Amino acid sequence: YAKVAAVQLCDEFLGMHGEVLESEREKWEAQRNVLESYAKVAGALEEASVVREELVRVRAEVVEREKTLLEEAAYAAQLRDENNVLSEVIRGRSGEIADLEGEARQFEGMYQEAQEEVKRLKGMLIEAHSACRELAAMVRG
Numbered sequence: 001y002a003k004v005a006a007v008q009l010c011d012e013f014l015g016m017h018g019e020v021l022e023s024e025r026e027k028w029e030a031q032r033n034v035l036e037s038y039a040k041v042a043g044a045l046e047e048a049s050v051v052r053e054e055l056v057r058v059r060a061e062v063v064e065r066e067k068t069l070l071e072e073a074a075y076a077a078q079l080r081d082e083n084n085v086l087s088e089v090i091r092g093r094s095g096e097i098a099d100l101e102g103e104a105r106q107f108e109g110m111y112q113e114a115q116e117e118v119k120r121l122k123g124m125l126i127e128a129h130s131a132c133r134e135l136a137a138m139v140r141g
Helices: 002-140
Strands: none
Touching: none
């Protein structure tokens, strides 16, 4: 009877020891799950850091591109202003050219009149020369 009680006592001890071991195993598994969760969190944080770095890089590119676009817009505005100034100069010169063309036409008219006057005076000179010859012939003659 004592042997049976001792065997029962050993069985109970082994059963309790098995429960303790099972409890320890569950505890270790829970700790492993916690560590895996922390590892996932660390991975997600690392991924977020990489994404944040990429976001910073992209934002820097956007800022640089905006800066370039503003510089190009300023340059385009400067070119537009220069174009407007040159257009005004051209309009002014066009007026001057038109005035000079008018003067040239006026001078051409004066030149034509002067040529007509030269022809008339040549004609008178020829007549006077002829008259002088006739007069000289009459005097000699």
